[in-house]
Amino acid sequence: MRNSALDITRLATMDAAHATRLLHQVRAAILDGRRPPIAPRPVIDASWRRMFRLGLDPDRDTSSVLLARDELEHRRRATALGETMETLSGGLVSIADASVQIMVVTDAQGRVLWRAGNAGVIRRADAICLEEGAAWSEDCTGTNAIGTALAAQRPVQVHSAEHFVRTLHNWTCAAAPVHDPRDGQLLGIVDVSGPASTFHPATLALVDSVTRLAEAELRERHLRTVERLRSVAAPILCRLSGRALAVDPHGWTAAVTGMAPLDRLPLPKSFRAGRVWLPSLGMCTVEPLPGGWLVRPDTTEPGPDDEPVSRVVLDLSRPRRWTVEVSGPAGSWAQELSPRHAELLFVLATHRHGRTAAQLAADVFGDPTRTVTVRAEMSRVRRTLSGVLAHRPYRFDEGVQVEVVRPVNPADLLPHSSAPAVAGERRQAPA
Helix, strand or coil: CCECCCCHHHHHHCCHHHHHHHHHHHHHHHHCCCCCCECCCHHHHHHHHHHHHHCCCCCCCCCCCCCCHHHHHHHHHHCHHHHHHHHHHHHHHHHHHHCCCEEEEEECCCEEEEEEECHHHHHHHHHCCCCCCCECCHHHHCCCHHHHHHHHCCCEEEEHHHCCCHHHCCEEEEEEEEECCCCCCEEEEEEEEEEHHHCCCHHHHHHHHHHHHHHHHHHHHHHHHHHHHHHHHHHHHHCCCCCEEEECCCCEEEEEECCCCCCECCCCCCCCCEEEEECCCEEEEEEEECCEEEEEECCCCCCCCCCCCCEEEEECCCCCCEEEEEEECCEEEEEEECHHHHHHHHHHHHCCCCECHHHHHHHHHCCCCCHHHHHHHHHHHHHHCCCCEECCCEEECCCCEEEEECCCCHHHCCCCCCCHHHHHHHHCCCC
């Protein structure tokens, strides 16, 4: 009978040589199509399955075409990660150096933007192209902490022969994603890598803790910018009659008058000054403010027949970026989706008659009692799609045409997801 799966703590308790041999045996058996002596960790098993679907050669090298220097500098300046480098370096570089490792920071595409740490390990990293400007997504370098953290959207530690590509078997790495607290979007990955002999199960917890500090720093910076916008907008709103609000470029509310306060106003990517239709407010007049926008809804309250939405496209065709596009007489707008919101909208798109909170809990969590979590998530979704989604039960409005754009390979549908409803769809994919 196949033994239970490995875990990082169990690996750490083994003799190092025995653990390395075991990982090599597991990998060799799976590559040969044989039953392994013990199951790989679920996150590694899922990554290897993605590698098989990609047809990635396990004996390839990890070289990639480096970004040109001007493109590298552009990406460094364009990302909010640059604002956190002092926090990241202060929390990790000295520890990495002392433990014969290096810290690596990538963007959301897995391109290395910065690295620092032990000089000897940096020289060894050059040999595997773990250098500034290199690509470390899974489709380029196989299973590795950076690429697998990108694919799984969670902290990941990868050790020795858990790497799919043989070139990396002498390495150990731990990585965690950093998200922008203003909009939840992935900014990039923070990673600590070194020779396999430097493996320690606590490294992942350290990396994850430092990334949370970086996110907290970004959150504090954002609160200060909203406060500055409030100081500018408050006198203006005091002179206005009717409904109006001031929001920052990400839609976070700084001040409001004549209407119920809200934390955030969902904004389309093409948001601009002039006449703009917003799903939660209807037709609005938008004017620029220093560091944000003044939004003035039309004087008449938006009714159920105002600017009706006619079509919704849920695009799940890309492996790590999912969007919903809403079209109507006033034009169209698109919104990127979190993994959880992509799951919920997929379930509703395939059940046009609607789902109760208990049914959605079973669909997404496999537990019909988790209705509180479902209602909280659906409340967030409906703040963006208030003109599209109905409730009691949760459903797309009857008059809305809904299209789901699926990946070419049905097995790649929301690859991060363990939701029973999504897993059931993937199981129906042809072998």
